Amino acid sequence: MLGAIEAGGTKFVCAVGDHLGHIADRIEISTTVPGETMKEVLAFFQKYSIDAIGIGSFGPIDINQESPSYGFITSTPKTAWKDFPFVQTVKEAFGVPIGFNTDVNAAALGEATLGAARGFDSCLYITVGTGIGAGAVVQGNLLQGLSHPEMGHILVRRHSEDSYKGTCPYHGDCLEGLAAGPALEERWGDKGFQLAERSEVWELEGYYLAQALMQYILILSPKKIILGGGVMKQKQVFPSIYKHMSDLVNGYVSLPELSEYIVSPGLGNDAGITGSLLLADQALGRELEGKR
Amino acid sequence: MLGAIEAGGTKFVCAVGDHLGHIADRIEISTTVPGETMKEVLAFFQKYSIDAIGIGSFGPIDINQESPSYGFITSTPKTAWKDFPFVQTVKEAFGVPIGFNTDVNAAALGEATLGAARGFDSCLYITVGTGIGAGAVVQGNLLQGLSHPEMGHILVRRHSEDSYKGTCPYHGDCLEGLAAGPALEERWGDKGFQLAERSEVWELEGYYLAQALMQYILILSPKKIILGGGVMKQKQVFPSIYKHMSDLVNGYVSLPELSEYIVSPGLGNDAGITGSLLLADQALGRELEGKR
Numbered sequence: 291m292l293g294a295i296e297a298g299g300t301k302f303v304c305a306v307g308d309h310l311g312h313i314a315d316r317i318e319i320s321t322t323v324p325g326e327t328m329k330e331v332l333a334f335f336q337k338y339s340i341d342a343i344g345i346g347s348f349g350p351i352d353i354n355q356e357s358p359s360y361g362f363i364t365s366t367p368k369t370a371w372k373d374f375p376f377v378q379t380v381k382e383a384f385g386v387p388i389g390f391n392t393d394v395n396a397a398a399l400g401e402a403t404l405g406a407a408r409g410f411d412s413c414l415y416i417t418v419g420t421g422i423g424a425g426a427v428v429q430g431n432l433l434q435g436l437s438h439p440e441m442g443h444i445l446v447r448r449h450s451e452d453s454y455k456g457t458c459p460y461h462g463d464c465l466e467g468l469a470a471g472p473a474l475e476e477r478w479g480d481k482g483f484q485l486a487e488r489s490e491v492w493e494l495e496g497y498y499l500a501q502a503l504m505q506y507i508l509i510l511s512p513k514k515i516i517l518g519g520g521v522m523k524q525k526q527v528f529p530s531i532y533k534h535m536s537d538l539v540n541g542y543v544s545l546p547e548l549s550e551y552i553v554s555p556g557l558g559n560d561a562g563i564t565g566s567l568l569l570a571d572q573a574l575g576r577e578l579e580g581k582r
Numbered sequence: 583m584l585g586a587i588e589a590g591g592t593k594f595v596c597a598v599g600d601h602l603g604h605i606a607d608r609i610e611i612s613t614t615v616p617g618e619t620m621k622e623v624l625a626f627f628q629k630y631s632i633d634a635i636g637i638g639s640f641g642p643i644d645i646n647q648e649s650p651s652y653g654f655i656t657s658t659p660k661t662a663w664k665d666f667p668f669v670q671t672v673k674e675a676f677g678v679p680i681g682f683n684t685d686v687n688a689a690a691l692g693e694a695t696l697g698a699a700r701g702f703d704s705c706l707y708i709t710v711g712t713g714i715g716a717g718a719v720v721q722g723n724l725l726q727g728l729s730h731p732e733m734g735h736i737l738v739r740r741h742s743e744d745s746y747k748g749t750c751p752y753h754g755d756c757l758e759g760l761a762a763g764p765a766l767e768e769r770w771g772d773k774g775f776q777l778a779e780r781s782e783v784w785e786l787e788g789y790y791l792a793q794a795l796m797q798y799i800l801i802l803s804p805k806k807i808i809l810g811g812g813v814m815k816q817k818q819v820f821p822s823i824y825k826h827m828s829d830l831v832n833g834y835v836s837l838p839e840l841s842e843y844i845v846s847p848g849l850g851n852d853a854g855i856t857g858s859l860l861l862a863d864q865a866l867g868r869e870l871e872g873k874r
Contacts, residue, residue: 428725429725538753
């Protein structure tokens with residue numbers, strides 16, 4: 291049996307299941323401090339006979355297996371979790387292979403294998419919620435270089451009528467600073483779902499997200515783009531994204547029909563936890579491969 | 583013996599050599615119309631016994647092997663070359679395996695294998711010249727998705743004191759529109775090398791290139807970045823890039839020392855032609871693999 295942890299800033303989802311994404315049991319745990327949260331996480335898995343555990347975590351995290359801090363959450367603003375040795379803690383408790391990647395890379399893997407990008411060897415998964423993050427599958431593998439991508443912090447051009455300063459403590463008005471949930475709430479005075487009827491909100495949100503998608507497409511050329519996260523439940527933003535995308539790209543690259551190219555997650559809210567099961571399966575595969 | 587064609591908008595470089603990048607003979611041919619240019623190209627290779635030919639071409643090109651127009655130059659503004667069946671023309675003449683990719687992907691492969699990014703499994707090669715283009719090696723493979731990257735056309739934020747409209751026929755003031763050679767010449771009234779002493783030119787150029795590099799880093803996280811092309815021969819732009827990069831990234835991601843991370847090509851002007859030899863070697867390897 292495979293274990294999966296989707297570690298988010300607000301809650302942890304833990305599940306047991308198989309490599310086809312079937313989930314046999316699951317639990318949600320509030321993200322407080324490592325001592326508390328991890329105690330419940332470990333207790334959940336102790337009920338099962340687990341062969342491997344996959345972790346899709348909020349970040350930044352160190353996923354470079356040659357680094358001394360591999361497996362750690364690194365410079366997060368959630369100070370209780372800064373320098374938390376996530377892989378080591380889980381490995382010590384169960385002694386099984388551990389897969390470790392970002393929550394969004396896990397979701398990209400889930401969607402490419404079993405979701406909206408099934409059958410494609412590349413996809414981009416973007417979450418727009420408390421923050422903005424993205425993971426990517428490129429030629430069948432999770433994108434990794436010097437580190438994992440941090441696509442939520444790319445620069446966008448400010449709309450001439452938008453004077454909102456932006457929430458990002460590092461960059462002010464980067465994409466996350468202007469278009470994540472907290473920016474919507476502070477700019478418009480209400481949470482996203484309470485703003486559903488206000489077309490100007492989604493017009494502007496589409497303006498910023500389309501710019502980001504244009505950059506991602508010109509740089510990565512993904513075969514499918516999946517937009518998840520709380521803000522993207524407001525489906526009325528999609529037409530605004532398509533319209534601004536068409537204007538920006540202006541025919542320079544040829545793209546599939548946008549309503550089929552840029553879509554909601556096929557796995558709904560389970561993209562991340564399903565991908566984490568797949569990370570467990572990959573870790574198990576690597577271990578067996580190594581033993582041959 | 584391997585053959586290589588670096589097909590540029592102004593000139594074609596043809597070479598014969600080996601998979602270690604040793605070049606035994608080379609020739610430069612003006613890019614006019616396919617009937618003329620290709621006649622000279624084919625004549626050059628006819629002097630040798632060639633096992634495979636690698637082509638690094640200006641674009642856009644179709645590199646999707648399952649596409650009916652695979653091997654074609656597609657929607658180029660150089661109308662004589664539009665819909666030119668490049669791979670088919672060379673294959674018909676010599677009947678050997680043909681490797682085909684963008685000029686910048688070839689250069690990225692050359693630099694990752696034998697140049698400034700040797701020993702790294704990922705790098706980004708950017709050329710800033712008549713246009714701006716980039717190729718990337720990701721986890722050891724040339725980046726390819728729906729199509730090849732078109733990174734030169736990403737959006738940048740205009741400098742508040744720069745009123746130059748931009749040269750790009752598709753996007754106006756995208757990166758290429760504001761920062762390629764023709765934009766420099768039109769904005770400042772002289773070619774790049776004649777502007778060497780004017781610090782404001784390189785200050786502004788660094789401002790735009792640093793924005794682009796920030797986007798590339800946040801999205802792709804390359805292990806090494808190589809800046810080639812005619813404009814980048816003005817080395818005085820590098821300090822401006824480093825300064826603006828530091829300001830923009832603002833400590834959000836941890837990067838190597840910038841002067842070691844963002845560098846000139848290790849292969850000098852030969853990155854593209856060397857990479858094209860490697861494309862030939864890869865094509866030959868695939869053919870032999872297929873025959874086993």
